[in-house]
Amino acid sequence: xxxxxxxxxxxxxxxxxxATMNCSYKTxxxxxxxxxxxxxxxxxxxxxxxxxxxxxxxxxxxxxxxxSKKSSSLLITASRAADTASYFxxxxxxxxxxxxxxxxxLVSP
Amino acid sequence: xxxxxxxPKFQVLKTGQSMxxxxxxxxxxxxxxxxxxxxxxxxxxxHYSVGAGITDQGEVPNGYNVSRSTTEDFPxxxxxxxxxxxxxxxxxxxxxxxDTQYFGPGTRLTVL
Numbered sequence: 001x002x003x004x005x006x007x008x009x010x011x012x013x014x015x016x017x018x019a020t021m022n023c024s025y026k027t028x029x030x031x032x033x034x035x036x037x038x039x040x041x042x043x044x045x046x047x048x049x050x051x052x053x054x055x056x057x058x059x060x061x062x063x064x065x066x067x068s069k070k071s072s073s074l075l076i077t078a079s080r081a082a083d084t085a086s087y088f089x090x091x092x093x094x095x096x097x098x099x100x101x102x103x104x105x106l107v108s109p
Numbered sequence: 110x111x112x113x114x115x116x117p118k119f120q121v122l123k124t125g126q127s128m129x130x131x132x133x134x135x136x137x138x139x140x141x142x143x144x145x146x147x148x149x150x151x152x153x154x155x156h157y158s159v160g161a162g163i164t165d166q167g168e169v170p171n172g173y174n175v176s177r178s179t180t181e182d183f184p185x186x187x188x189x190x191x192x193x194x195x196x197x198x199x200x201x202x203x204x205x206x207x208d209t210q211y212f213g214p215g216t217r218l219t220v221l
Binding site for chain 2: 030041042043045048088090092096097098099101
């Protein structure tokens with residue numbers, strides 16, 4: 001069964017707008033990661049946030065983590081057409097990393 | 110560094126055939142894993158390894174075998190291919206399980 005669940009399943013925005021996607025999970029975690037997948041390619045790591053962190057930034061990316069609500073959000077600011085991709089959250093378990101089903105983001109010029 | 114490499118990129122099999130998907134990494138990572146990705150299902154873990162000689166099952170292990178004789182290589186064997194195994198397969202590696210995962214480019218497998 002999948003630990004993380006992303007919301008929404010799909011998101012369509014215009015270039016320059018911000019994109020927010022959410023991830024909810026069920027059990028305690030050590031850290032949570034976000035990945036991006038361009039169509040037909042392997043996943044690329046974006047950012048890792050540890051359970052004792054509440055917010056993390058990397059360029060135009062902002063990730064928050066609320067362990068009390070078991071949820072995380074990924075904000076992409078000033079989106080570009082090149083941000084069009086699927087975004088996945090992943091949570092670590094005892095010996096495994098579990099991915100959600102992803103959010104498909106479409107950024108139109 | 111080549112990172113994580115996978116071969117082949119594409120493969121078509123007939124039902125009942127067997128084959129091995131190859132995965133190699135040159136980053137001296139201890140943790141390696143195999144996922145399958147199906148439309149609408151996200152990535153599901155097939156098998157993983159925390160080091161040479163140690164493997165374990167993930168969420169969907171049936172019909173697949175793995176071995177880890179070296180740190181670098183982690184092949185995935187399909188014992189008797191079935192149409193339900195049509196999928197895209199990704200290999201990944203990381204220093205330890207909760208660390209950044211590095212993914213290979215994937216193998217697109219079709220079983221007729």
